[in-house]
Amino acid sequence: MANPVPSACCMVLAAVVVVYAQRHSQPDSHTQFERVGADVTMKCGSMDWDAAVTWTVNGTDIDESHLNGSYLILKNVDLSQSGQYSCYEGSAWHLKYQTTLKVGTPPREPVLMCRSNNYPKGFYCSWHLPTPTYIPNIFNISVIHGTKEMVCEKDAVPKNRCHIRYLQLFSTVKYKVTLTVTNALGKNYTTVTFDEFAIVKPDPPESVVAKPVPNNPRRLEVSWQNPSSWPDPESFPLKFFLRYRPLILDQWQHVELSDGTSHTITDAYAGKEYIIQVAAKDNDIGTWSDWSVAVHATPWTEEPKHLTTEAQITETTSASTSSFMAPPTTKICDKGAVVGSGAVAVCWTAGLVVAAYSALFI
Amino acid sequence: MAGADSPSAALRRRDLCARGIRLAGKMRSDVVDLLDAYVEQQGLDASASVAAVEGVPPAAVERWDEQTGTQRLLENLAAYRAFRGLLAQMLEEQREQLGEADAALGRALAAVLLQVSAFAYHLEELLRLESRGPPTDEGDGPPPQPQSVFEQKLRGLGVLRELAQWAVRSARDLRQLAKPGPGAGSAPSPAESP
Numbered sequence: 398m399a400n401p402v403p404s405a406c407c408m409v410l411a412a413v414v415v416v417y418a419q420r421h422s423q424p425d426s427h428t429q430f431e432r433v434g435a436d437v438t439m440k441c442g443s444m445d446w447d448a449a450v451t452w453t454v455n456g457t458d459i460d461e462s463h464l465n466g467s468y469l470i471l472k473n474v475d476l477s478q479s480g481q482y483s484c485y486e487g488s489a490w491h492l493k494y495q496t497t498l499k500v501g502t503p504p505r506e507p508v509l510m511c512r513s514n515n516y517p518k519g520f521y522c523s524w525h526l527p528t529p530t531y532i533p534n535i536f537n538i539s540v541i542h543g544t545k546e547m548v549c550e551k552d553a554v555p556k557n558r559c560h561i562r563y564l565q566l567f568s569t570v571k572y573k574v575t576l577t578v579t580n581a582l583g584k585n586y587t588t589v590t591f592d593e594f595a596i597v598k599p600d601p602p603e604s605v606v607a608k609p610v611p612n613n614p615r616r617l618e619v620s621w622q623n624p625s626s627w628p629d630p631e632s633f634p635l636k637f638f639l640r641y642r643p644l645i646l647d648q649w650q651h652v653e654l655s656d657g658t659s660h661t662i663t664d665a666y667a668g669k670e671y672i673i674q675v676a677a678k679d680n681d682i683g684t685w686s687d688w689s690v691a692v693h694a695t696p697w698t699e700e701p702k703h704l705t706t707e708a709q710i711t712e713t714t715s716a717s718t719s720s721f722m723a724p725p726t727t728k729i730c731d732k733g734a735v736v737g738s739g740a741v742a743v744c745w746t747a748g749l750v751v752a753a754y755s756a757l758f759i
Numbered sequence: 760m761a762g763a764d765s766p767s768a769a770l771r772r773r774d775l776c777a778r779g780i781r782l783a784g785k786m787r788s789d790v791v792d793l794l795d796a797y798v799e800q801q802g803l804d805a806s807a808s809v810a811a812v813e814g815v816p817p818a819a820v821e822r823w824d825e826q827t828g829t830q831r832l833l834e835n836l837a838a839y840r841a842f843r844g845l846l847a848q849m850l851e852e853q854r855e856q857l858g859e860a861d862a863a864l865g866r867a868l869a870a871v872l873l874q875v876s877a878f879a880y881h882l883e884e885l886l887r888l889e890s891r892g893p894p895t896d897e898g899d900g901p902p903p904q905p906q907s908v909f910e911q912k913l914r915g916l917g918v919l920r921e922l923a924q925w926a927v928r929s930a931r932d933l934r935q936l937a938k939p940g941p942g943a944g945s946a947p948s949p950a951e952s953p
Contacts, residue, residue: 517823567928568819569920571808594927632934681787681927 427496430532430581431474432503439469441484442494449487455480474500476531501532503583509576511589515626516597516633516679521560522549524576534580543570568593597683599635600624602658602675607694614667617641617694620659621675624686635677638685643669644693655680670695769939772888776937779881780930786874787926793867794919800864801912812917816841818924823931831932832886833894838925839879840896845918846872852911875922878929885936 431437441450446466452459459482463470471478484494505527513520522538540547540561549559569592577586602621610616619639623630634656640649643666654660665671674688798805811817816838820826826834850868 565819565821566823567924569809569817569924570819631938632931634934681784681930 427494428499429496430499430501432582433475433500434473437469437471437474437498438465439471439482439484439496439498440494441467441469441486444484444486444493450493451485451490453483453485454478471498474498476500479531499532499581501530501580501582502528504530504534504578504580504585506585506587507536507576507578509574509587509589511572511574511591511596513593513597513683514600514624515628516599516683517563517566518628519560519562520596521552521558522574522576523555523558525557526578530580530582532580532582534578537577537579539575539577541573541575542568549574563593566593594682595684597679599677599679599683599686600626601686601689602637602677603689605673605675605689605692607671607673607692609694609697610661611697614696614698615663615665617662617665617671617673617696618659619662619673619675619692621689622658624677627677634680636680638676638678639673640675640688641665641671641673643671645669665696667696668698768888772885773937775881775885775888776933779878779885779933780937782874782878782881783926783930783933786871786878787923787930789867789871789874790919790923790926793864793871794916794923796864796867797915797919801915803912803916807913807916809913809917809920812914812921814841815845815914815917815921816925818921818928820928823928826932826935828936829886829889831936832882832889835925835929835932836879836882836886836894839875839882842875842918842922842925843872843879846875846922849915849918852915856908856911871922 429437439452441448441452444450444467446468448467450464450467452464452469459469467484469482469484479498479500481495481497483492485491486493507524507526509522509524511520511522522540524536524538526534536557538549538559540549542565545564547561547564549561552558552560571590571592573588573590575586575588577584601624603624605619605621607617607619610618619641621637623635627633627635636656637654637658639652639654639660641662642649650662650664652660652662662671662673671694672691673694674691676688677686678684795805797803818838820834846868850865850872853865853868
């Protein structure tokens with residue numbers, strides 16, 4: 398015959414466990430989405446209306462004025478009222494109900510744009526919402542070319558973009574791209590339709606460099622490279638648009654270049670700092686890129702004249718008290734006027750003559 | 760006669776391709792202007808979709824980058840020969856419909872027809888250089904005649920749109936052909952077009 402004492406102990410232990418579980422069991426967690434401005438009523442699970450309950454939001458007690466019996470009433474909710482709401486029974490604080498309230502808005506019509514910066518490989522579409530919804534959204538995109546549905550592969554980064562490989566080139570059939578955005582409070586969509594050529598827009602040229610040209614005070618040499626995203630510049634050459642202006646003026650000069658990736662500006666204002674930018678476009682189709690990063694350059698200028706010889710002569714003449722004024726020796730000794738090896742001898746001779754005259758009249 | 764791969768043939772090919780590219784560019788520019796005038800004169804909606812029109816060679820192509828030089832030339836030639844017939848028909852229809860009322864449009868159509876003919880001849884020269892010789896221009900007979908005036912107008916829209924696409928494609932094709940290196944024009948050729 399079994400010993401009754403251990404069985405009784407087991408039964409008591411089981412009862413204790415059950416009671417403990419009942420007191421501390423977590424209710425199912427809920428999430429509810431509500432529109433900004435809505436009135437929200439939360440029931441405390443299966444509790445009766447007249448049960449004594451306490452509601453908290455994010456751990457903080459909610460004033461009884463918001464209660465109607467055991468129901469929590471939130472009027473005209475706003476974004477700040479998002480949070481975790483919990484309902485406890487009576488003074489024992491048994492958690493009876495819990496929900497996460499997320500206040501947000503249904504989506505407005507999304508903004509969608511498609512562009513080919515790597516023609517003829519394919520194109521990408523990117524999108525965003527004009528205003529945030531504050532709750533999670535799901536985006537679905539469909540691309541149709543004629544009767545064919547094409548797959549738009551989502552990019553890992555950024556998340557609001559996908560890309561499509563061209564299956565056909567030179568088609569007159571338009572592409573139709575529809576983006577649908579859905580959240581718990583509603584959905585919206587937008588559609589764009591375009592033909593293959595219209596969305597071709599290269600990235601700006603890269604590595605733009607502008608340098609002065611030695612001994613040319615009005616020239617600047619500008620060079621750049623094709624955007625690295627453009628896959629085949631040999632078969633799909635780009636043309637370029639260069640704009641430049643001195644910093645002190647607002648008006649740009651423009652030059653369109655049908656080939657090559659360099660240009661010499663020949664009408665720069667001497668000594669003025671310039672700002673220069675370049676844009677690119679497929680030779681035949683599409684639109685101009687954005688402007689490249691701006692570069693600055695100043696045309697070559699002649700170095701200032703060396704003043705040592707002139708200063709020394711001036712010191713020598715001013716040491717005397719005579720009223721004789723030494724003739725200027727600048728022109729004779731001017732570097733610009735120097736021609737041939739005899740010019741140095743002339744300078745020294747002039748200096749000696751002046752010194753001699755000065756000594757006579759001391 | 761120099762072989763297709765001889766240096767002189769390569770130079771000649773590059774020269775013909777360069778001229779062909781310029782011709783295609785001018786042709787496209789004129790076709791786009793003609794398209795605008797045509798849409799306005801015919802009272803059409805520029806954004807109207809036109810279904811594929813019988814007899815109009817579509818410029819759309821799959822795996823364009825995998826085509827051989829000879830394929831490119833043959834497809835281009837077949838297309839421009841077809842456009843020659845289609846534009847001639849449009850010119851005739853335009854004269855019947857409007858008489859001298861819109862001589863400018865008629866002249867523009869005739870000018871584009873001339874460029875299309877010149878381009879077709881240019882392509883024949885390139886094919887001769889490939890030691891292939893162009894296929895004979897037997898044609899498929901006159902293009903099918905649209906039933907109504909409205910159908911004529913829509914077809915005209917389709918012809919000019921497709922021709923504008925072809926002009927872009929032809930420039931690209933010729934650039935591929937002009938690239939130095941093997942296979943620019945000497946790969947195995949597909950069956951000749953009739």
